[in-house]
Amino acid sequence: xxxxxxxxxxxxxxxxxxxxxxxxxxxxxxxxxxxxxxxxxxxxxxxxxxxxxxxxxxxxxxxxxxxxxxxxxxxxxxxxxxxxxxxxxxxxxxxxxxxxxxxxxxxxxxxxxxxxxxxxxxxxxxxxxxxxxxxxxxxxxxxxxxxxxxxxxxxxxxxxxxxxxxxxxxxxxxxxxxxxxxxxxxxxxxxxxxxxxxxxxxxxxxxxxxxxxxxxxxxxxxxxxxxxxxxxxxxxxxxxxxxxxxxxxxxxxxxxxxxxxxxxxxxxxxxxxxxxxxxxxxxxxxxxxxxxxxxxxxxxxxxxxxxxxxxxxxxxxxxxxxxxxxxx
Numbered sequence: 001x002x003x004x005x006x007x008x009x010x011x012x013x014x015x016x017x018x019x020x021x022x023x024x025x026x027x028x029x030x031x032x033x034x035x036x037x038x039x040x041x042x043x044x045x046x047x048x049x050x051x052x053x054x055x056x057x058x059x060x061x062x063x064x065x066x067x068x069x070x071x072x073x074x075x076x077x078x079x080x081x082x083x084x085x086x087x088x089x090x091x092x093x094x095x096x097x098x099x100x101x102x103x104x105x106x107x108x109x110x111x112x113x114x115x116x117x118x119x120x121x122x123x124x125x126x127x128x129x130x131x132x133x134x135x136x137x138x139x140x141x142x143x144x145x146x147x148x149x150x151x152x153x154x155x156x157x158x159x160x161x162x163x164x165x166x167x168x169x170x171x172x173x174x175x176x177x178x179x180x181x182x183x184x185x186x187x188x189x190x191x192x193x194x195x196x197x198x199x200x201x202x203x204x205x206x207x208x209x210x211x212x213x214x215x216x217x218x219x220x221x222x223x224x225x226x227x228x229x230x231x232x233x234x235x236x237x238x239x240x241x242x243x244x245x246x247x248x249x250x251x252x253x254x255x256x257x258x259x260x261x262x263x264x265x266x267x268x269x270x271x272x273x274x275x276x277x278x279x280x281x282x283x284x285x286x287x288x289x290x291x292x293x294x295x296x297x298x299x300x301x302x303x304x305x306x307x308x309x310x311x312x313x314x315x316x317x318x319x320x321x322x323x324x325x326x327x328x
Contacts, residue, residue: 002217002220002221003224007137007138012276013128013129013186014042014128014182015126015129015182015186016127016185017185018041018108018125019110019125020109020123021123021124022111022113022121023059023120024115024118024119025116027088027114027115030084030086030095032084032101033084036084036101038082042127042129046130046135047082047129047131047132047134048128048129049078049079049127049129050079053076053123053126054074055073055123058073060087062086062091063083064084066083069145072149073151074160075147075150078192080138080142080143089118109178109181124167128189131272133272139206140206141205141206141207141209142208148199150192159188159191167181196208197211207254207255210251216247216254218240219247219251223266227266227267227290233247233248233260263290265304267300268300268304271288282297285297285309
């Protein structure tokens with residue numbers, strides 16, 4: 001299994017589609033930053049990434065201090081750094097005023113319809129919530145705005161049709177519509193990342209570039225396949241089919257850390273998932289991620305997360321209850 005698939009398998013992702021919009025020109029919709037929208041969209045989440053799918057017509061994306069991006073039907077745009085932005089029928093329009101986001105999202109997916117009566121644009125707005133450290137992996141090196149057109153791939157075309165179907169089902173009395181939309185949001189997001197990797201090719205930078213690189217990708221796959229192994233740089237280079245010096249230089253340049261530093265970070269992500277999702281003893285978790293003693297594991301975990309594993313686990317188990325109480 002490749003590193004991207006393995007990462008997405010073991011790390012908790014939560015997706016949802018929260019707005020189904022029909023706009024008529026002229027119109028302008030202000031989307032808040034992820035830091036502002038996150039507590040409303042997914043209380044207790046560490047990181048929220050917002051994305052939009054254009055299902056009909058065309059529009060523009062504007063960001064303060066950034067370039068204006070034109071979008072066509074089939075385009076998906078995501079904001080890896082969580083920047084506030086405007087979706088608009090033409091550049092320079094003031095955003096419409098409306099109800100607070102908490103009121104808009106009282107029912108999901110919310111049906112929005114407004115504008116001046118001109119050309120029609122339909123948008124589907126969704127988000128993906130994930131762990132902050134996973135976001136650092138996936139989004140390292142990405143620009144503020146990532147755009148791909150899903151109509152260029154069979155999977156993308158199927159996803160777009162499925163989203164339209166699920167949105168219609170969400171308005172029906174039959175149960176399960178919201179759950180289908182949530183899963184489709186996750187799959188759509190992953191497909192966007194995959195298409196973006198193909199689209200950018202050698203221009204790609206960061207962790208995704210490492211995944212796609214022949215040597216670094218092989219090393220990442222080996223680390224993800226067997227994180228508990230007592231890897232050395234020499235053994236990892238052998239698995240990647242390269243010399244130690246070539247692997248070390250290439251890994252550092254693309255991923256931003258050394259192979260051994262990355263191994264520690266990946267082990268800690270795995271351990272965090274086990275701590276959050278199970279009641280397994282620390283000794284067993286430590287062994288599963290490659291540590292022979294609790295002491296070494298606790299030291300590494302504290303260095304990465306700022307607290308010993310037992311304390312961190314209690315905080316994570318308490319967080320959902322705290323978030324629910326705050327939302328009452």
